[in-house]
Amino acid sequence: METETSIKIRGYHIDHFGHVNHARYIEFLEEARWAYMETNNLIALFHQTGIIHVVAGISVKYKRSARAGDVIIIKTHLEKAEPVGFTMSQDIFLGNILILEARITNVFIDINNQKAIAPSTALISGWPDLCNSYKKERTNNG
Amino acid sequence: METETSIKIRGYHIDHFGHVNHARYIEFLEEARWAYMETNNLIALFHQTGIIHVVAGISVKYKRSARAGDVIIIKTHLEKAEPVGFTMSQDIFLGNILILEARITNVFIDINNQKAIAPSTALISGWPDLCNSYKKERTNNG
Amino acid sequence: METETSIKIRGYHIDHFGHVNHARYIEFLEEARWAYMETNNLIALFHQTGIIHVVAGISVKYKRSARAGDVIIIKTHLEKAEPVGFTMSQDIFLGNILILEARITNVFIDINNQKAIAPSTALISGWPDLCNSYKKERTNNG
Amino acid sequence: METETSIKIRGYHIDHFGHVNHARYIEFLEEARWAYMETNNLIALFHQTGIIHVVAGISVKYKRSARAGDVIIIKTHLEKAEPVGFTMSQDIFLGNILILEARITNVFIDINNQKAIAPSTALISGWPDLCNSYKKERTNNG
Numbered sequence: 174m175e176t177e178t179s180i181k182i183r184g185y186h187i188d189h190f191g192h193v194n195h196a197r198y199i200e201f202l203e204e205a206r207w208a209y210m211e212t213n214n215l216i217a218l219f220h221q222t223g224i225i226h227v228v229a230g231i232s233v234k235y236k237r238s239a240r241a242g243d244v245i246i247i248k249t250h251l252e253k254a255e256p257v258g259f260t261m262s263q264d265i266f267l268g269n270i271l272i273l274e275a276r277i278t279n280v281f282i283d284i285n286n287q288k289a290i291a292p293s294t295a296l297i298s299g300w301p302d303l304c305n306s307y308k309k310e311r312t313n314n315g
Numbered sequence: 316m317e318t319e320t321s322i323k324i325r326g327y328h329i330d331h332f333g334h335v336n337h338a339r340y341i342e343f344l345e346e347a348r349w350a351y352m353e354t355n356n357l358i359a360l361f362h363q364t365g366i367i368h369v370v371a372g373i374s375v376k377y378k379r380s381a382r383a384g385d386v387i388i389i390k391t392h393l394e395k396a397e398p399v400g401f402t403m404s405q406d407i408f409l410g411n412i413l414i415l416e417a418r419i420t421n422v423f424i425d426i427n428n429q430k431a432i433a434p435s436t437a438l439i440s441g442w443p444d445l446c447n448s449y450k451k452e453r454t455n456n457g
Numbered sequence: 458m459e460t461e462t463s464i465k466i467r468g469y470h471i472d473h474f475g476h477v478n479h480a481r482y483i484e485f486l487e488e489a490r491w492a493y494m495e496t497n498n499l500i501a502l503f504h505q506t507g508i509i510h511v512v513a514g515i516s517v518k519y520k521r522s523a524r525a526g527d528v529i530i531i532k533t534h535l536e537k538a539e540p541v542g543f544t545m546s547q548d549i550f551l552g553n554i555l556i557l558e559a560r561i562t563n564v565f566i567d568i569n570n571q572k573a574i575a576p577s578t579a580l581i582s583g584w585p586d587l588c589n590s591y592k593k594e595r596t597n598n599g
Numbered sequence: 600m601e602t603e604t605s606i607k608i609r610g611y612h613i614d615h616f617g618h619v620n621h622a623r624y625i626e627f628l629e630e631a632r633w634a635y636m637e638t639n640n641l642i643a644l645f646h647q648t649g650i651i652h653v654v655a656g657i658s659v660k661y662k663r664s665a666r667a668g669d670v671i672i673i674k675t676h677l678e679k680a681e682p683v684g685f686t687m688s689q690d691i692f693l694g695n696i697l698i699l700e701a702r703i704t705n706v707f708i709d710i711n712n713q714k715a716i717a718p719s720t721a722l723i724s725g726w727p728d729l730c731n732s733y734k735k736e737r738t739n740n741g
Contacts, residue, residue: 480623481622515658
């Protein structure tokens, strides 16, 4: 399920133009993906199945800037399951205004040999969003 | 002209998997773009022309990981001039191996009214890479 | 009044030894001081009185380390009012265990001339912890 | 031997007041200690002797601020050898002006049992600054 993470912008998040620094947004997005994993009980699932995931690509569009004192909301959901990985979609809102869009591509890695791997049945069945996305793919393709 | 920036990976750049953290790479890329701007005498030029630039989009592909003790080389060049901005290309190498590819899209901003603006003649003529890219575009299109 | 700020330790807070990085603790402490300032309605007060504060000294003792998944609690209170500044005390706990002790010395600055200044009556009366600390000093000294 | 590390202050090191952020200074100091360890050939020595060191305390006095475009010089030397650790002294200069003073206390740790340990003869003899400091202590005490 999609999660929402709120973060209050502090003075130390801000650069000399009064904008949140780019690297800091990458951390905010990472914080929000951890929250998604926790809420969806995936941290234990990854541990049990011996499959981890690493980020293979990041694409970010900056639309508006946030300032000190603002509270931003990061909405995080699974965009799409892929043969050996998945893409997360993350949108940051300030009130109703979309200020940042991100797509994060991840690859599943077998923790034993550190190589890319297709997700096991246990992993798919324990992560409903992933399972539904694979079903949808199959339907579209067949 | 393309610039090369070398950075030695330290323990505090590294996460618990022994990899350089994503947000840290974004900072390394930013450091390398500042070095490009300096080497090409653009910091004074932006100041004189009253035009600044802000990042509008970042796209990063992570191919390999670097570890503590490694020295990475960041090659930075202007990829393409655009009507009201420009795209930088940045590749990170570990020896001969390409470990990260990035494209950073920037928008020119008039410092007086904070709005997007086409670059002035003074800015174009003071930045040979930008000037050449506009010429190439014109040739291709006409 | 003393405030408590809880932070969940994430993978990206952790270095290659599995410990929270030193610079990251400094950020956690800063986050907790912002929370103190907010809870005690001091951000508006500083703004109204034209007095800001800058950090002049930091002293930190690291006693134990926190790991990914831990939730740390940062307790923040005013340690002592001083003629032109104040010292904050911050202790970080993991459960009942004190893992870090910090003292942060701040100087009041007149926002108009950027020089150190004694706090105005308005600032003292709007910040009960500060007011009480000055009273205690006077009693001890007189 | 004392080492000098120069760092150019960039826009992304700076907060909204135009000052280098506190957490960023802690990173600059860490970078400079790594440079000291490298220049004095201590990274291999720690590895060979199975002794590592962890930071137990940090004390920093901020005297002046640096701004974007400044080049700071960090002078790093061993302040004092201690029974199971050592203290580093680090001063940051902007030209001739001392802008920051730091003392960093470290504890030697046996890598096998993760406990504090006195340095071995091999470690002392491979680190001349440490060796000289122990000699001086002995002379003063005896």
